[in-house]
Amino acid sequence: MKGASQNPTERGLALYRSMARIRAFEDAAEEASKGGVSAFGAALSQDVMVRGPLHLSTGQEAVPAGVCANLFRTDMITSTHRGHGHTLAKGASMEKMMCELFGRATGFNGGKGGSMHIADFSVGMLGANGVVAAGIPIAVGAAHAVRIRSGKEIVACFFGDGAINRGPFLEGLNWAAIHKLPLLFVCEDNRWSATTATSAMTAGPGALARAQSVGVDGLAVDGNDVFAVDAAAGSLLATIRAGGGPKFLHAVTYRFKGHVSVDPATYRDGQEVARALENDPMPFAEAKIGAIEAKRIRDEAHAEVKRVVEVATAAPWPKSDSAYTDIQDTGAGRWLA
Amino acid sequence: MKGASQNPTERGLALYRSMARIRAFEDAAEEASKGGVSAFGAALSQDVMVRGPLHLSTGQEAVPAGVCANLFRTDMITSTHRGHGHTLAKGASMEKMMCELFGRATGFNGGKGGSMHIADFSVGMLGANGVVAAGIPIAVGAAHAVRIRSGKEIVACFFGDGAINRGPFLEGLNWAAIHKLPLLFVCEDNRWSATTATSAMTAGPGALARAQSVGVDGLAVDGNDVFAVDAAAGSLLATIRAGGGPKFLHAVTYRFKGHVSVDPATYRDGQEVARALENDPMPFAEAKIGAIEAKRIRDEAHAEVKRVVEVATAAPWPKSDSAYTDIQDTGAGRWLA
Amino acid sequence: MARLNYAQAACSGLEQAMTADPRVIAMGEDVGRGGIFGQYRGLLQKFGPQRVIDTPISESTIMGAAVGMALAGLKPVVEMRVVDFALCAMDEIVNQAAKARYMFGGQGRVGLVARMPGGIWSGSAAQHSQSLEAWFAHIPGLVVVAPGTPQDNHGLLAASIACGDPVIYLEHKELWGVEGEVGSEKVELGKAKLLRSGKDLTLVTWSRTVGAALEAAQKAESIGRSVEVLDLRTIWPWDRDAVLDSSRRTGRLLVVHEAVRSAGFGAEIAAEVAETLGVRVKRLGGPRIPVGYSRPLEEEARLSAAGIFEAITAFQ
Amino acid sequence: MARLNYAQAACSGLEQAMTADPRVIAMGEDVGRGGIFGQYRGLLQKFGPQRVIDTPISESTIMGAAVGMALAGLKPVVEMRVVDFALCAMDEIVNQAAKARYMFGGQGRVGLVARMPGGIWSGSAAQHSQSLEAWFAHIPGLVVVAPGTPQDNHGLLAASIACGDPVIYLEHKELWGVEGEVGSEKVELGKAKLLRSGKDLTLVTWSRTVGAALEAAQKAESIGRSVEVLDLRTIWPWDRDAVLDSSRRTGRLLVVHEAVRSAGFGAEIAAEVAETLGVRVKRLGGPRIPVGYSRPLEEEARLSAAGIFEAITAFQ
Numbered sequence A, B: 001m002k003g004a005s006q007n008p009t010e011r012g013l014a015l016y017r018s019m020a021r022i023r024a025f026e027d028a029a030e031e032a033s034k035g036g037v038s039a040f041g042a043a044l045s046q047d048v049m050v051r052g053p054l055h056l057s058t059g060q061e062a063v064p065a066g067v068c069a070n071l072f073r074t075d076m077i078t079s080t081h082r083g084h085g086h087t088l089a090k091g092a093s094m095e096k097m098m099c100e101l102f103g104r105a106t107g108f109n110g111g112k113g114g115s116m117h118i119a120d121f122s123v124g125m126l127g128a129n130g131v132v133a134a135g136i137p138i139a140v141g142a143a144h145a146v147r148i149r150s151g152k153e154i155v156a157c158f159f160g161d162g163a164i165n166r167g168p169f170l171e172g173l174n175w176a177a178i179h180k181l182p183l184l185f186v187c188e189d190n191r192w193s194a195t196t197a198t199s200a201m202t203a204g205p206g207a208l209a210r211a212q213s214v215g216v217d218g219l220a221v222d223g224n225d226v227f228a229v230d231a232a233a234g235s236l237l238a239t240i241r242a243g244g245g246p247k248f249l250h251a252v253t254y255r256f257k258g259h260v261s262v263d264p265a266t267y268r269d270g271q272e273v274a275r276a277l278e279n280d281p282m283p284f285a286e287a288k289i290g291a292i293e294a295k296r297i298r299d300e301a302h303a304e305v306k307r308v309v310e311v312a313t314a315a316p317w318p319k320s321d322s323a324y325t326d327i328q329d330t331g332a333g334r335w336l337a
Numbered sequence C, D: 001m002a003r004l005n006y007a008q009a010a011c012s013g014l015e016q017a018m019t020a021d022p023r024v025i026a027m028g029e030d031v032g033r034g035g036i037f038g039q040y041r042g043l044l045q046k047f048g049p050q051r052v053i054d055t056p057i058s059e060s061t062i063m064g065a066a067v068g069m070a071l072a073g074l075k076p077v078v079e080m081r082v083v084d085f086a087l088c089a090m091d092e093i094v095n096q097a098a099k100a101r102y103m104f105g106g107q108g109r110v111g112l113v114a115r116m117p118g119g120i121w122s123g124s125a126a127q128h129s130q131s132l133e134a135w136f137a138h139i140p141g142l143v144v145v146a147p148g149t150p151q152d153n154h155g156l157l158a159a160s161i162a163c164g165d166p167v168i169y170l171e172h173k174e175l176w177g178v179e180g181e182v183g184s185e186k187v188e189l190g191k192a193k194l195l196r197s198g199k200d201l202t203l204v205t206w207s208r209t210v211g212a213a214l215e216a217a218q219k220a221e222s223i224g225r226s227v228e229v230l231d232l233r234t235i236w237p238w239d240r241d242a243v244l245d246s247s248r249r250t251g252r253l254l255v256v257h258e259a260v261r262s263a264g265f266g267a268e269i270a271a272e273v274a275e276t277l278g279v280r281v282k283r284l285g286g287p288r289i290p291v292g293y294s295r296p297l298e299e300e301a302r303l304s305a306a307g308i309f310e311a312i313t314a315f316q
């Protein structure tokens, strides 16, 4: 989150810390989710901590870390089904997120949403989304609201490479450009859409060209280089904040894990995966900030996540009555007779 | 329709005839629709011949005429809410179309569809559509079917300038490009979307650039010059037929009338309209084929449309029982008790 | 009190809401020119393009942006033109607008009004004539409103904007020109209106069908059948108490709606009353056919006062 | 006869259809790798990428292209992944697939099967757990199928591909791993299956709820209540005759479905039976809430054998 020192060393450490916390969180969540999804016809184990499809952003940490380092707390973001990294990087509590994944009353969503709907409005995180590309129009609306009340906030909208083939991508970018909304579109390109190589399903010169064709200019960046992401996002956001209208950031990275945590991802070529693992954004950043500091930060992150898992494990379950709240004020109720 | 002589003079006459028949049809349909729509809160006159919203393509004749001159009868098209021109140019019977607009049993759709759903499968006209951009995915599917059965047909997909802001535009073009489908996209740009100037709602460098950004190349052309449209469509279609994949034609023209026949279009600038009327595609083409031939062709068209209106006026109404047919085979019926 | 038509009544309700609360904005295709039914006439002139927003033909994003605006604190009134085109925004309505508040555990609310004129529209055929209130009533999170008079269109629109929930607001495509007296009295969501008292049969209906139902009830009076007529007005939450109360008194319930009868909202009402009271129930609705273009076909899809009268008399 | 799970049973039904008729093709996201539930496993290897087509994440165009393919003579089987994402293709389903044949006056038919797994999916929360059969039943032109067993998933998929109408095919997200004997006998669309005879009460249900209903019926037997259980299997057209017949004999109808009770398809069945026979009817369905993520919340949205048993015993 912005407000971190602009001192280059401190900024580097802050970026690395942001990434390390995401990595530690994802590893712990992955562990806690084993057996927790009934995709691919597998049965669901009853005593698993994290139930349901868990989409890990392991390997992609540099994108949220680099982008959100340029956002103020009052700025807003929208996210995807793979939203833990965005949420943490935006400054949300790791503990409340883990509690949510564990389905506890103390989670951000009181257990109502889980990983795919994780949200923390207190830091402007307007929600993960289970529907590919659905966050785009929502981000457009949030940015439009800012414009209407002459606010100073900007909105960052994260989505995957698969999302650029859905209609709302076109509609949302066009809308943002017409109204010159304060909006950064971030295409987090991990090269896969579930079990499908996105390249095979995507025609034309790429995400940035598509954005430009509807009047949204931007930059392409190595999404595994957190410093490059930071710099690119910083320059685009400076333009946006100065009233330059929406911009686009295309960040190429890689999904280290399967589509969901229990997916062995056997459909991927071993060499491709091996090459991608060599581009792990963590050691890359470590090389710049030094091994000693990096280890200290990682250890802190591990300690934090360990504590957080303990808290989440001990946290109370939501009361079943709460299943009936937060639906609507007019016409609420169970309506069972 | 293709198959017309390639002799330049004869081709010119055929193009002009195609346009003249559309113009005559639209004028007659307009006349027959007076009082026939309840848009804008107006009441619907009971004895009007053509009921409901009637979208006239008056002034836009050069686009369907020029494009369809390059299509075989077995080629297919999809159309829009403004589909009379496409239908006629593709070789459909004027009589059956007028009967349909008059709601008669002898119309193409037996009275079930009307203007917004006009279709003639016998000439490959797969239907007008009341939903903006909805014809795009349908055309994609039809072209994909051709590919699957290794057919030789191509599909031409007509849509308006407003449609390029709807999601299916992105999705459909991307799909067509991935599969290199035999498909010509035709953006019939009349500069207006209902009461809104499309330019105010459309960001970026334009329709063709959008198409190129998803891998569909093409041409922009003066949509009031039927010879230019013919030539451009001809060259694109030659590439498509040779296996070159989908192409895009951006044809700029103008909507002479209101959005629907009863719309006085007071929201348009008088000078803009006056300038556009000067670019009427009919006299433009007439200048090339000669006034005498042009008049003969127009007279023929008027005679034809006069006859057709008489036939439609005298044609039988559909039996009310037919309201219950053509729905579904499994689970058909009224289900009123 | 003023004599306004249904479109003007809504427009004045919206104007009042926009005047009272700067968070209320209106957006949709062609709203700048007053909307294609005149239901936004004059608002651009009064509130400017920042609050009366013309949009591209992008239904998904119109609705999705409205959700984002609402989450960011505005109260958008969004225009879908007709309910048939709202089908292009169904993810945004059902997966986003209706569920966001719940999924996020109460963080954020999606206070918006999605106007989507419904019903048969003369000569407009199958893609411009649907009635889908039953769909929206089935979706947790949504409020569903179907005003049948200028007064209700004025008052219910104001109440819908005020309520803070996502409201599906179904004006009828053939009521725009209907005139009536419109006053400033409040109309509460969830309350049916008793249009006519009777003791033999309870007739529940809404939207455009109210007129035909009243006509049929009048005619039934002349042959000695006393029909009570309720205009439901709000489809969700429906006024279960009023309907049960009346049905208990009359012992017979007839639900009448223009929507296709099969799996229409009449089924919910009839089933509920049959379950709860064990009284006799009947439903009259549209046949399960798309609406045809030609007049004789379109007529088959419509409900008439005569048809309703017949249903009343057949209900012994 | 072979022992197959629900996913394999559908896959083998599709394989047979594709072998028998070259016009049958399959398409959707990830189908090339067998589909995320394994319901297309092996088909790419057997039929190649021309007929087992991977698609971009473009639901509108997947469904719209299927309409175009069907109009051009193919018989597409298209995958929407889950019914919740089919909301992104609602215009294509409702305005195009369901209505094209009618609007065009019988020119062209839209024979396609749109597979969209429905129902609660453990730990998947509100955007992956909906049951929307009532929506589709309300739309003229559509056939709606909800197989509850491997055998039915095999036979009904074949029948759906064969029927030539647009079929909404609702597999249940939690039945994929369920095994059963699968033979080659045909399963007819529109025919309920009598799972259990009884004389005190008719219980009508479908899809995943069949299991819990049978369990509850068994338990009711032990306290002397004899419950007849019908698996509806096809939601539209529903087997009205079988339901009326059974209800007439038992004098009591209980409809049970996982979908939200309000405006669910149970309302149609209950209303119809109440109208036609005047017998007593009851409905049990999900509460009108989005499905929550956490187990205790999710449980509130589920139907259990115990809950069904209670509804049976309370129905005196």
Ligand SMILES: Cc1ncc(C[n+]2csc(CCOP(=O)(O)OP(=O)(O)O)c2C)c(N)n1
Binding pocket: A055, A080, A081, A082, A130, A131, A132, A159, A160, A161, A162, A163, A164, A190, A191, A192, A193, A194, A198, A255, D029, D057, D059, D081, D085, D088
């Ligand atoms: C509209 C929609 N279609 C399909 C899905 C199923 N789905 C979930 S994630 C996913 C892949 C998304 O790929 P991408 O956008 O690149 O994001 P990534 O998973 O790589 O982060 C798909 C197809 C969905 N959630 N929403």
Ligand SMILES: Cc1ncc(C[n+]2csc(CCOP(=O)(O)OP(=O)(O)O)c2C)c(N)n1
Binding pocket: B080, B081, B082, B130, B131, B132, B159, B160, B161, B162, B163, B164, B190, B191, B192, B193, B194, B198, B255, C029, C057, C059, C081, C085, C088
């Ligand atoms: C999805 C959808 N939204 C809105 C409409 C209402 N509508 C009908 S035609 C039209 C304008 C279309 O503009 P364009 O695509 O340029 O075609 P034109 O009318 O100019 O031929 C609109 C908004 C519609 N039919 N479908």
Ligand SMILES: [Mg+2]
Binding pocket: A160, A161, A162, A188, A189, A190, A191, A192, A193, A194, A198
């Ligand atoms: Mg991806």
Ligand SMILES: [Mg+2]
Binding pocket: B160, B161, B162, B188, B189, B190, B191, B192, B193, B194, B198
């Ligand atoms: Mg236009």
